[in-house]
Amino acid sequence: MKVINVWQCTPDAEETFEQELKKLVDISVTEDGCICYEIYQPKNQPNEYVMIEEWQNEAALDHHQNSSHYKHFIRISPVLQDKPAQIKQLVRLV
Template sequence: MSISLLAYMHCKKDAEAAFDTELKKLVEASLKEEGCLAYELYQYKDEPTKYVIEEEWVDEDALSRHMEAPHYKYFVHISPVLLETAADVKILTRLI
């Protein structure tokens, strides 16, 4: 079964444009990775500083490789400056 990840993020009000740009670069690069089944970015309709990333990977190894990819490490490195609070990340296993 595949493995999924949900990341809930709340960026600083004055960092919205920069955060949006960096998120889109992350998504674009991640979609090109081997083992990536889906990498979708959402923004709360009524709270534009809040985002959700929904990822799906063929297996845990693919997710682990993603977390070692340069574009992912770069995003993790710069995101604390842009985020209001640390990202809330949940890793999920598909049941059916």
């Protein structure tokens, strides 16, 4: 199961937002069932971040979403965001 998140933080919060994202990734990649957890940034858009996650199954994703580090990020991120995140859970067709 893949999840793509697109986050846009306020221009004055880039450094803090990036630090919090990196903390989330550092812990998440050690979780059972985590295949991939990466952050990208579009060229010329310093306040936008694209996170690509891949999990072995839905149970692993559920466990991640109930973890304290994930809940911490979800709790603090709204004050750093310019607009709500776009989150899409993907199911592979081919």
